[in-house]
Amino acid sequence: MSLLEVAGLSRRFGGLVAVDGCSFTVAEGGVTGLIGPNGSGKTTIFNLVTGFLRPDAGQVLLRSRPITGLAPDRVHRRGVGRTFQLARIFPRLSVLENLLVPVRRAGPLALLGGWRPAAEMRRARERLELLGLDRLAAEPAGQLSYGQRKLLELGAVLMSEPSLVLLDEPASGVSPAMLDTIASLIRALCDQGVTFLVVEHNMGFVMALCHTLVVMDRGRTIATGRPADVRADPAVLDAYLGA
Numbered sequence: 001m002s003l004l005e006v007a008g009l010s011r012r013f014g015g016l017v018a019v020d021g022c023s024f025t026v027a028e029g030g031v032t033g034l035i036g037p038n039g040s041g042k043t044t045i046f047n048l049v050t051g052f053l054r055p056d057a058g059q060v061l062l063r064s065r066p067i068t069g070l071a072p073d074r075v076h077r078r079g080v081g082r083t084f085q086l087a088r089i090f091p092r093l094s095v096l097e098n099l100l101v102p103v104r105r106a107g108p109l110a111l112l113g114g115w116r117p118a119a120e121m122r123r124a125r126e127r128l129e130l131l132g133l134d135r136l137a138a139e140p141a142g143q144l145s146y147g148q149r150k151l152l153e154l155g156a157v158l159m160s161e162p163s164l165v166l167l168d169e170p171a172s173g174v175s176p177a178m179l180d181t182i183a184s185l186i187r188a189l190c191d192q193g194v195t196f197l198v199v200e201h202n203m204g205f206v207m208a209l210c211h212t213l214v215v216m217d218r219g220r221t222i223a224t225g226r227p228a229d230v231r232a233d234p235a236v237l238d239a240y241l242g243a
Contacts, residue, residue: 003028003164003195007196009048009058010219011041019042020219021058026212031186031196031205036216037239042199043085046166047214050082051075051198061166081162085169087149089156091142095133096150098141099124102159120159127155128190132181147178150172151185164195171202183209207231215239 006028011019019041028034032073034042047053049060060068065093067075090098103120119206128134131151136144140153140229157165179202186196186209200206206227208214213230215223219240230236 001028002026003063004049004197005012005059005064006045006049007061008060009045009060010056011044011048011053012056017219019055019240022216022221023058023099024214024221024224026195026197028163028195029193030188031190031198031209032212033210033213034197034199034216035201035203035206035213040216040217041219042216043168044219046082046168046199049075050080050164055190066126076160079161079163080166081164082166083150083168083170085094085172087146087153089141089144089149089152091159093141094138095141095152096124096137097130097227099127099155099159102156107121123159127158131155131185136160145178146228147174147182150174150178150182154185158189162194163198165189167196167198167200169200170198171200171205179205 002025006022006024009019009022010017012154022041022045034045036042044053048055051070052073054069058068059066062080064079067078088133090101093101100120125134125137130138131154133148133151133155141149144152171179172181183205190196198206198210210227213225213227214221215230215236222239223233
């Protein structure tokens with residue numbers, strides 16, 4: 001069953017066609033990789049799905065309901081979370097406080113600094129344990145390694161309990177040991193029912209992690225299928241992987 005459907009999306013920036021009638025689906029409960037050479041339109045797709053950009057044509061459907069053109073906060077409330085290539089955290093806040101920011105509510109208690117709902121505190125500590133960051137809960141987030149910052153950003157996304165998470169280059173700039181940690185975490189979350197769409201250039205990581213690959217080139221989808229099949233596709237070899 002498809003959780004996300006991208007149907008005929010197009011987006012121009014002046015005379016540049018960044019996305020040109022792109023279509024693909026993301027199966028619920030799996031990990032789908034979105035790959036392609038630099039400039040193929042992957043990040044633009046992420047921005048179109050999450051509402052940071054509006055398409056010139058086409059639709060984005062979540063559970064068969066259109067979310068095309070909705071503002072990012074409304075897309076988020078529908079159950080779509082996203083990380084970025086450069087991890088976005090609050091370096092002066094503690095690791096624990098970073099997880100509370102996305103779910104903090106306005107009101108008199110919040111303004112007075114008294115906001116500490118027990119359920120959300122408990123969920124934040126559970127997320128830190130899952131991430132392996134629980135021992136660093138009170139430390140300033142700015143002291144974390146780059147890989148730990150990526151984990152923390154993902155933890156903040158998970159606080160809203162999304163059904164779909166878009167990961168933008170989770171393997172970029174991290175050590176091999178942290179890469180294994182991130183892959184294991186994604187698999188564990190997938191087993192718990194979270195669906196992932198992953199943009200990544202590390203082919204070893206993608207081939208080992210993803211159930212399905214979608215390959216883009218020049219704004220269009222040129223191949224979709226299992227990693228082994230995509231790897232052998234002549235169009236993919238020509239456009240991206242190289243013969």
